[in-house]
Amino acid sequence: MSYKVTEDGNIATIHLDGEIDMDVTEKAKEVIFPHIEAGKEVHLNLSNVQYMDSSGISVLIESHQKALEKNTKVIIKDVSKSVLKVIMMAKLEQILNLE
Template identity: 35%
Template sequence: MQYVISERPGAVLLSLAGEIDLSNSPQARKLILAQLDSGHALAVDLSAVSYIDSSGIASLVEGYQKARSENLRFALVAVSDATMKVLQLARLDQVFPLVASMDEFNA
């Protein structure tokens, strides 16, 4: 898994790439929670994620729950087809806020 963190006005964009699985989901979890600790809205770009397993999904769920509990905006941005299939299978596409772009997130 690779990642890039970009600060935007009032929000942080965390772009994840590659595979998110049991071997690196703890790192993904720490990245997500650390960005939320800043008190800013968080957009997680999943456009370059080629594979995600249940541990990766759990990291996203935990981040979303933390954002909700702290009244912070949170969304998944430009979700890749592979990741969307997993979200749909778990019906989490009905739970997570999903946006196509940062422009949509900021609207």
């Protein structure tokens, strides 16, 4: 998994790239969580993530819940069809902020 972060004011845009599985979830958390903990609105662009398993879904849930605690939000953008299918299988499409 690789990533790119850009910041514009209070918005941190994080582009993840690759496959998100148990092996990379700690790295994904290290990339995402500090921005949430700093109170930033996080735009998580998943257009280049073609595979995500339950571990990756857990990172999305944990990010969403941390953001609520910090009175901010995580917006998941440009999710690929294959990852959207997994999000829907977990019945999270109404819970997570998808754009």
